[in-house]
Amino acid sequence: MSHNSDKAGAQRKAMDETTGSFRKELGASPDAASPPVAVRDLTKRYGSVTAVDHISFTIEAGTTVALLGGNGAGKTTTIAMLLGLIMPSAGEVRVFGADMSRNRYDVAQRLNFQSPYVDLPARLTVEQNLTVYAGLYGIANAAERIACVSEHLQIDTLLDRPTGKLSAGQKTRVGLAKALLNAPELLLLDEPTASLDPDTADWIRHKLKDYARSRNATLLLASHNMAEVERLADRVILLQAGRIIEDETPKALIASYGGETLEDVFLDVVRGRCKPEEAEPEQARRAS
Amino acid sequence: MTARQAMRDVEPVLLPPNGIDASLRRMAALVRRYIYLLRSSGVRLVELIYWPFLQMLTWGFLQKYLAGTQNPYAQGAGVLIGSVLLWDILFRSKIGFSTTFIEEMWSRNLGNLLTSPLRPYELVAALSLWSIIRLGVSMVPVAVAAFFIFGFNLLDLGLALAAFFCVLVLTSWSLGLISAGVILRYGLGAEELAWSLAFLLLPLCCVYYPVSVLPDWLQPVALALPPTHVFEGMRSILLHNTFDPMDLWWALGLNAIYLAVGYATFSWFLGSARVNGTLLQLGE
Numbered sequence: 159m160s161h162n163s164d165k166a167g168a169q170r171k172a173m174d175e176t177t178g179s180f181r182k183e184l185g186a187s188p189d190a191a192s193p194p195v196a197v198r199d200l201t202k203r204y205g206s207v208t209a210v211d212h213i214s215f216t217i218e219a220g221t222t223v224a225l226l227g228g229n230g231a232g233k234t235t236t237i238a239m240l241l242g243l244i245m246p247s248a249g250e251v252r253v254f255g256a257d258m259s260r261n262r263y264d265v266a267q268r269l270n271f272q273s274p275y276v277d278l279p280a281r282l283t284v285e286q287n288l289t290v291y292a293g294l295y296g297i298a299n300a301a302e303r304i305a306c307v308s309e310h311l312q313i314d315t316l317l318d319r320p321t322g323k324l325s326a327g328q329k330t331r332v333g334l335a336k337a338l339l340n341a342p343e344l345l346l347l348d349e350p351t352a353s354l355d356p357d358t359a360d361w362i363r364h365k366l367k368d369y370a371r372s373r374n375a376t377l378l379l380a381s382h383n384m385a386e387v388e389r390l391a392d393r394v395i396l397l398q399a400g401r402i403i404e405d406e407t408p409k410a411l412i413a414s415y416g417g418e419t420l421e422d423v424f425l426d427v428v429r430g431r432c433k434p435e436e437a438e439p440e441q442a443r444r445a446s
Numbered sequence: 447m448t449a450r451q452a453m454r455d456v457e458p459v460l461l462p463p464n465g466i467d468a469s470l471r472r473m474a475a476l477v478r479r480y481i482y483l484l485r486s487s488g489v490r491l492v493e494l495i496y497w498p499f500l501q502m503l504t505w506g507f508l509q510k511y512l513a514g515t516q517n518p519y520a521q522g523a524g525v526l527i528g529s530v531l532l533w534d535i536l537f538r539s540k541i542g543f544s545t546t547f548i549e550e551m552w553s554r555n556l557g558n559l560l561t562s563p564l565r566p567y568e569l570v571a572a573l574s575l576w577s578i579i580r581l582g583v584s585m586v587p588v589a590v591a592a593f594f595i596f597g598f599n600l601l602d603l604g605l606a607l608a609a610f611f612c613v614l615v616l617t618s619w620s621l622g623l624i625s626a627g628v629i630l631r632y633g634l635g636a637e638e639l640a641w642s643l644a645f646l647l648l649p650l651c652c653v654y655y656p657v658s659v660l661p662d663w664l665q666p667v668a669l670a671l672p673p674t675h676v677f678e679g680m681r682s683i684l685l686h687n688t689f690d691p692m693d694l695w696w697a698l699g700l701n702a703i704y705l706a707v708g709y710a711t712f713s714w715f716l717g718s719a720r721v722n723g724t725l726l727q728l729g730e
Contacts (some may be wrong), residue, residue: 204723238726241561245720266563267463275726276557279549281486282479290482293475294562296461296468306456320486336558341458 192255200249211400227397233380273348280322295340327358347379384421476572494584524598542577543622544640616701623708627715672697
């Protein structure tokens with residue numbers, strides 16, 4: 159036991175030293191007082207279409223926030239702008255204090271993401287894919303880390319199999335393994351359980367929650383799966399037509415709409431029903 | 447603590463993300479990915495050698511036939527085989543660069559790469575390095591076969607061969623960068639460009655005939671292309687045993703310009719794809 163503890167301790171110390179030295183390299187440690195995510199007046203226009211419309215929000219360290227909204231609400235575009243994959247038309251995205259339009263690489267090693275819009279190369283085995291990404295993220299102890307993450311996500315028996323031959327659930331777990339390789343402080347997830355059966359989806363949610371809790375990691379997930387959001391999120395940002403229309407805890411949101419579940423709230427919002435307190439004056443106005 | 451529990455505690459030891467070491471490490475990771483890919487398919491490996499080998503055979507036999515005629519140009523030692531092999535260096539290197547890049551789009555992996563700490567110039571450097579490795583796999587066996595079947599030794603070009611190789615590979619990277627940029631911006635619909643762009647050079651850079659064959663007005667265009675100087679130089683060595691090194695310096699200078707234009711084009715299209723939001727929609 160002591161041997162294992164020593165080894166783990168030494169690894170942590172090595173990591174702290176390495177991490178510390180490269181944070182010094184970055185100069186004015188952008189993360190010292192900066193929240194993991196700070197978005198101000200973020201806007202994305204495609205011609206005459208406004209996909210994201212002047213949204214602002216901040217995410218504190220260690221919280222799990224869900225971007226909730228129907229199709230075309232602007233969830234994926236927002237996440238893509240946070241990742242630097244899409245350039246904003248206006249506004250600003252800061253991740254750990256770094257402006258993602260200009261200094262994305264200062265913080266790229268501290269975040270990771272998973273999305274159904276991207277895949278890992280199908281011809282490579284799971285282990286080969288993870289090895290490549292361990293190299294890209296600069297993980298010195300790649301083999302041990304891959305073994306650890308694989309065991310955690312129960313893909314250790316799949317390591318020799320071509321990624322393209324896996325089932326949807328297995329692919330999701332492999333994608334998540336890639337996203338967790340560098341133990342990101344900020345994990346961005348776009349529809350993390352899309353097209354999974356309820357059992358696998360529940361298992362994935364459980365793992366994500368475990369990860370966030372054990373590392374005080376910050377999670378931002380885009381989803382239109384209400385059960386997922388209710389189970390995972392500390393806070394919900396409800397988007398409609400690219401605008402933030404609610405920003406609350408799931409409980410407060412459900413209470414304010416007088417529903418029983420987040421799904422009720424979601425349906426109220428997308429069908430244009432008002433909150434009860436807003437509806438009463440409206441009814442009085444109509445009656446008069 | 448059991449071994450199983452100990453395994454769960456393994457933290458990633460993150461190396462510094464900046465500096466030359468970090469860049470080299472990321473490039474090595476990408477090249478490793480390309481090696482895995484090539485190893486995963488025997489068909490791909492055979493295909494790498496198959497087409498250049500067929501080309502070499504066809505032109506080699508034609509050269510053999512022409513050698514029996516009275517045409518002194520055709521009798522020149524292996525001019526046609528030399529042309530084919532040098533053209534294949536340009537063409538295969540360009541294809542190696544472009545198809546490897548397209549492969550990332552086919553596999554919908556580009557989003558993962560572009561959100562990782564990998565810088566665009568590291569991606570370009572890894573693609574360039576890989577195009578040379580692929581070229582070696584494809585051309586060395588064919589050059590050896592040309593020696594055994596037709597008695598043509600590419601090494602007879604001497605030191606100039608190394609310079610020719612550099613000029614052709616640098617040109618191929620410029621073309622590869624332009625096609626990769628266009629595909630990034632316009633998606634796989636523009637994939638055809640990756641295959642056809644090099645062929646645009648085929649008639650202009652005088653692979654199989656001297657520049658003097660071209661109409662007067664077209665000759666300056668041909669001479670503005672670096673590979674033209676390579677093919678002229680090769681003919682000069684094989685037919686007259688002479689070679690003007692100034693030609694090569696001129697070609698290398700032109701290459702520097704084309705490479706800068708190629709990288710600027712790639713960067714511009716990458717920026718444009720970020721603005722237009724097409725990076726997440728790429729794939730088959």
